[in-house]
Structures are given as structure tokens and as C-alpha cells.
Amino acid sequence: MKLYLDPGHGGSDNGASGNGLKEKAINLDIALKIRSILNNDYENVNVRMSRTDDSTVSLDERTNEANSWGADYFLSIHCNSFNGSAKGYEDYIHSSLSDSSKTANYQDTMHEAITKVNALSNRGKKKANFHVLRETTMPALLTENGFIDNEHDANLMEQASWRRKVAQGHVNGLEKAFGLKRKQDGETLYKVIAGSFQSRKNANKRVALLDSKGIDSFVSPTTISGKQWYRVQAGAFSKRSNAERQLNKVKNAGIADVYILTENPDDVGEDSSSYAILGKTFLSPEHMNQFVQDINEDALALGKYYSTFGAYYGIRGDIAFAQAMHETDYLRFTGIVQPDQNNFAGIGATGPDNPGASFDTPREGVLAHLQHLFAYASEDSLPDEYPLVDPRFDLVTRGSAKNWTDLNGKWAVPGDQYGQSILNLYEKMIDASIENLEKVLNAIKQ
Structure with a gap:
């Protein structure tokens, strides 16, 4: 199956904006997450994107590329805006199509899957004469994932966990509509x-x-x-x-x-160790801190704690750091856990009425995080140099998650892409550290 994935707007075209958010950024993040899930979890799916960064791409360029490539489906990701009071999710096919068309049938399937998980009010299935729906030669759908100028919808949009759910909803619809086959555990x-x-x-x-x-x-x-x-x-x-x-x-x-x-x-x-929770930490504390501070300049410098406690417990401290960035939205704490809790792993957090554990200091919060990972990754007794501060250590089935992807459905529920999301973020950290090193080497050469 060949999917042409189109994050709306980009570059000089911000799209809609509101509540400190830009549509182009939300669209791109959701689309990249869709691509990542499809590449990681499904067989025989080819994904091409109209843009993978903040670049300007015309409407003609998008539809021409999809048509010449011979895509089986065109999926355009957008957010909506109106007057601040409108809210909810809706999607569109072209206005010339009948309700019994193949495109309409795909819309039915996609709409049902997305609205099951997106926590938005359902504004229904609609039709319009949008360029990307009119000029594409394959079935096409445009999704409007909430109203960016509405406070309720925008509060969801700024949460990385919500954007992941929306991406998963789109993938669930694609799986059902096109009969996509998941990669099976143990399958060569x-x-x-x-x-x-x-x-x-x-x-x-x-x-x-x-x-x-x-x-x-x-x-x-x-x-x-x-x-x-x-x-x-x-x-x-x-x-x-x-x-x-x-x-x-x-x-x-x-x-x-x-x-x-x-x-x-x-x-x-040969590369299974890169997915194991237990192992050596490769990135330095400086690289970890620089990565998050390039995104959030006010972020705490936690790298030394993840390096120190990671080495002591034999855990990949740099990937644990990536998990913390995943849980806290780069230490911006846009979810239910608040900064003063020092709970960088979301330990015990289940919803607005239960934001989880709190720790006295950032150091103690990182220590609890690494102890919680140790409980999942090892059946050995916890080394006793540091006190046990993880309040849920004894609630974990010891040794039940040797690899990061084994945390799926355990650390985050339903979380069927939880471990993959952590590893994808870690790969970004690796990329950033290499780019910084290249800058230093070029400066030395000059």
C-alpha cells in the first residue's frame, strides 16, 4: 500500500494559529508520528510525505507528486479555526463524490477509528472542494483535528501524548480500510x-x-x-x-x-542491545542537557543524574532521559504532572484526579525513575547504596520488560507504541549530538 501523507501548510504558510500554537507544527508532528507507527509496526506499507520539516510546499506540488508516484491513498492532516467557540473533529472528501463511493467508504472507516481516540467532539463527515481532494487521482481524505483557536482543543493539541493518540487513530483507520498487516512478534x-x-x-x-x-x-x-x-x-x-x-x-x-x-x-x-533497558549509557550529561535546552531553554539540567544513576543500576541512562523528555514534553510539563512534583517518569499518574507521585528534589525524582526501570528490567535485588524512593517498585512484575518496547501497555496504557516513541526520540538525541560535534570540528578547522 502506498500512502501519500500530507502535513498541511509549512514554511512561510503557518496555517491557523491560536493559544500560542501554529497549525503547521501540529500537522507535521501528527504526520511524522503516523509515518513512524506505520514504518515500525506494519508490513508492505510505503509512506511518502509532502514535507518532513518546516518547508514551503505548494498545493500543486503536493498533488502532482502524489499523482505521479501512483499513491493508493492521499491523507492530509490539518487543524481548524473559526471564532474561538467552535471545537471538535471533522473530516472531508471531495464534494463531487457519492456516499457510496470507495472514497466515502474509506472516510467512514477512518472517521470511526479517529473519533474513538481523539477526545474531541464529533462534528461529522463532510464534503468540500479543497484542492488536495479535487486534484488527486486517488481516494483522498482531509482531517481537521480540532480547533486551534479554541482553548479546550488547543490544550489537547499541545500535549505530545494527545498527538500520539490522534496519529494512532489515523493508523487504526488505515489498517482497517486497507487491510494492513501488522508485523508479528517472532516473525522473520x-x-x-x-x-x-x-x-x-x-x-x-x-x-x-x-x-x-x-x-x-x-x-x-x-x-x-x-x-x-x-x-x-x-x-x-x-x-x-x-x-x-x-x-x-x-x-x-x-x-x-x-x-x-x-x-x-x-x-x-547484532543490534539488540540498542533496544535493551539494561546496558551502557553512551551520551554524556552535556549532550543530554544540550538536547533538551535547545528545545526548552528553561529546562533543568538533569543529565548528570541520569548518567550517574544509569551507570549504578546498569540502565541505559540516556534512553531513560529520552523517556523523561517524552513523558514531560521536554520538561515543559504540559500534561497532568506538574513541575514541582519532580516526577519525570509520570510514576503513578493516571489522570487529572491522580497526578501521581511527588519527590522532594529533581535528583530524587530521577532516582525513582531509574529504580522503576530496574524493577521492570531485572529480577535482581535492588542495590542498596541509595534508598528506595520509587513508591511503586513492589507493584511491578519483576523482569517483565527487558526491552524498551516491552514497556508497551505497561508503563503507558494503552501505549502500544510507547517504547518505539522513546527510541525515536533517542535517535533524535543521537542526531543532535552528532550535529553539534560536527559544528565543533568545523570551528576547529577554521
């Missing part, structure tokens, strides 16, 4: 790797080259023997024969260093 996958690089820039160049040849791919960071590599993945298949066909297609495009990586999630592979 054949990944077509069109090159591996130690430079992210070189990997991006390979992706651009493949794109020019009409082959979809993306960069997949991985750790091998303690070193960061960037693989360019051009598909993942459950059948070896399909992977071999894709391999030959990549070779015919002039890429010689392409190979098939056989991967079984139940096997201990």
Missing part, C-alpha cells in the same frame, strides 16, 4: 538495506538518490559494537522473494552496496 522480516553509513548526511544523500529513482526509503539509526550507524532501509518484507525483487530494483538503480538483513525479533541480533 527481510529488510532491504541500501547502504550503511557512519555519517547521517551521507545516509540522507542516499535516500535522496533513491527517491530520484522512484524508490522509497528512510534512515534507520542503529548501534553496532557501541558505534552509531545509519542504515538506509528500502523496505521490509515477510517473504524473502519480495525482498529479493526489491533488492534487484535497488541494484538496477545503480546502488551496489545493497543487501538483505534477516531479522527475527526473538533472536538476539
Whole structure:
């Protein structure tokens, strides 16, 4: 299935705005999360996006690219605005289509799946003469995910957890509408790797080259023997024969260093340590702090605690730090947990009436976080140098989550993409640290 995913607006076009938010940023974040879920959890899905950053793309460019690529479905992500009083979710197909058309049937399925999870009032299924619905040659849907100028809807929009739920709702609809097949635990996958690089820039160049040849791919960071590599993945298949066909297609495009990586999630592979909770911390406290402060300049400097306690408990402190950024929206605390709780892991938080545990200091909050992870990742007794401050340590089934993705449905409910979201954020931290290092090296050369 070929999905053309269109985050509305971008670059010089902010779209709607309100309550300190810009539509273009909300649209992009939801769309990137949709792509991430599809790439990580589903087989034989190719996703192409009209933009993956804050760039300006015309309406004609969007529809022309989707048409020439031969997409099976065009999905445009938007937010709404009116007068501050309107609120809720609605979606659109083109006004010329009948209620019995294939596009309308897809709309029925998507609408039901999205409204199940988005916590917005339902404004219904609608039709309009929008460009992206009129000029596309494949079925197309435009979703309006709340009103950005309405305080209720905007409060949801600014929460990363809500944007993840909305993305998952879109994916749930796509799965049902197109019969997408989830990757099964223990199922062998054949990944077509069109090159591996130690430079992210070189990997991006390979992706651009493949794109020019009409082959979809993306960069997949991985750790091998303690070193960061960037693989360019051009598909993942459950059948070896399909992977071999894709391999030959990549070779015919002039890429010689392409190979098939056989991967079984139940096997201990060469890069399985990059997904384990227990392990060595690679990023320095300075890199951790710089990453979050580039996003939130008022953020606390917690890197030293995650490094120290991570080393003591044998936990990947840098990925635990990524989890904290995920839970707290980069220490902006836009959810139910408040800054004075020093609860960076959301321990015990279940809703507005129960915001979870509180800790006296940031240091104690990080210590509780690492102890909670230790309870999930290990069956050993807790080392006794530090006091037990995690109030829920004894409520955890010991050793029930060896890997970060094993936290799905345990740390966050339903949370079926929880671990993947943490690892995706960690990969961004790696990218940022490499970019900063390159800046330093260039400055030295000059």
C-alpha cells in the first residue's frame, strides 16, 4: 500500500494559529508520528510525505507528486479555526463524490477509528472542494483535528501524548480500510538495506538518490559494537522473494552496496542491545542537557543524574532521559504532572484526579525513575547504596520488560507504541549530538 501523507501548510504558510500554537507544527508532528507507527509496526506499507520539516510546499506540488508516484491513498492532516467557540473533529472528501463511493467508504472507516481516540467532539463527515481532494487521482481524505483557536482543543493539541493518540487513530483507520498487516512478534522480516553509513548526511544523500529513482526509503539509526550507524532501509518484507525483487530494483538503480538483513525479533541480533533497558549509557550529561535546552531553554539540567544513576543500576541512562523528555514534553510539563512534583517518569499518574507521585528534589525524582526501570528490567535485588524512593517498585512484575518496547501497555496504557516513541526520540538525541560535534570540528578547522 502506498500512502501519500500530507502535513498541511509549512514554511512561510503557518496555517491557523491560536493559544500560542501554529497549525503547521501540529500537522507535521501528527504526520511524522503516523509515518513512524506505520514504518515500525506494519508490513508492505510505503509512506511518502509532502514535507518532513518546516518547508514551503505548494498545493500543486503536493498533488502532482502524489499523482505521479501512483499513491493508493492521499491523507492530509490539518487543524481548524473559526471564532474561538467552535471545537471538535471533522473530516472531508471531495464534494463531487457519492456516499457510496470507495472514497466515502474509506472516510467512514477512518472517521470511526479517529473519533474513538481523539477526545474531541464529533462534528461529522463532510464534503468540500479543497484542492488536495479535487486534484488527486486517488481516494483522498482531509482531517481537521480540532480547533486551534479554541482553548479546550488547543490544550489537547499541545500535549505530545494527545498527538500520539490522534496519529494512532489515523493508523487504526488505515489498517482497517486497507487491510494492513501488522508485523508479528517472532516473525522473520527481510529488510532491504541500501547502504550503511557512519555519517547521517551521507545516509540522507542516499535516500535522496533513491527517491530520484522512484524508490522509497528512510534512515534507520542503529548501534553496532557501541558505534552509531545509519542504515538506509528500502523496505521490509515477510517473504524473502519480495525482498529479493526489491533488492534487484535497488541494484538496477545503480546502488551496489545493497543487501538483505534477516531479522527475527526473538533472536538476539547484532543490534539488540540498542533496544535493551539494561546496558551502557553512551551520551554524556552535556549532550543530554544540550538536547533538551535547545528545545526548552528553561529546562533543568538533569543529565548528570541520569548518567550517574544509569551507570549504578546498569540502565541505559540516556534512553531513560529520552523517556523523561517524552513523558514531560521536554520538561515543559504540559500534561497532568506538574513541575514541582519532580516526577519525570509520570510514576503513578493516571489522570487529572491522580497526578501521581511527588519527590522532594529533581535528583530524587530521577532516582525513582531509574529504580522503576530496574524493577521492570531485572529480577535482581535492588542495590542498596541509595534508598528506595520509587513508591511503586513492589507493584511491578519483576523482569517483565527487558526491552524498551516491552514497556508497551505497561508503563503507558494503552501505549502500544510507547517504547518505539522513546527510541525515536533517542535517535533524535543521537542526531543532535552528532550535529553539534560536527559544528565543533568545523570551528576547529577554521
